[in-house]
Amino acid sequence: MDNLRQWIEEALEQYGCRLYELEWLPDEPTAILRVSVEKPGGTVDLDVCTLCSDAISAMLDEKDWNDKEYMLEVCSPGAERELKTYEQIEGALHSYVYVKLKDPKKGIDQVFGDLIEVSPDHIVVAYKVKGRPKKAEIDMENISLIMTAVKL
The missing domain is CATH 3.30.300.70 (RimP-like superfamily, N-terminal)
Structure with a gap:
């Protein structure tokens, strides 16, 4: 292969x-x-x-x-596609994503937002809550699912 x-x-x-x-x-x-x-x-x-x-x-x-x-x-892999490898996650930098966490942090078990940082250890997603900008740093080991998403 x-x-x-x-x-x-x-x-x-x-x-x-x-x-x-x-x-x-x-x-x-x-x-x-x-x-x-x-x-x-x-x-x-x-x-x-x-x-x-x-x-x-x-x-x-x-x-x-x-x-x-x-x-x-x-x-095409499609507009909403699961990111299965580090390279795919890295390729989605600056894209709108959906992330589901294995272990919720600060009451958050999932987040929709812009993928603004990718490293081998973690990602950073920028999102908004009631119009206020927030950032979530998520450890790679805590990601249950990450996929590109369509922003509505």
Whole structure:
């Protein structure tokens, strides 16, 4: 899978995209190779997905990656997506996020706000309570779930 990841990352570079997530789903009726792509700034439309899909498909054919039947699915990770790795959290810096805590602190068990700081140990989320600006510093070990969110 490591070679596959590297090959896909190289194929995406020409379109200014990066690999968000790579999933191999062999237990589906027809196996699926799902490639989620993103651009810095977050905009990925159908045209970008099509270009990336064509590039990845051509590369996979050239590398003769898999001799069994499978479907290639290239998609955007979506506006509201779970951030599963440190790199994904770091990539969401300055984005609006939802964070659910394992152990509530100061009566807070979840927070919606702007991700303003990321370090290996903690994150800082800026949010408002009754119009007043607040900041929550959350230890990485205390995060049950973190995802990008749509600000309404």
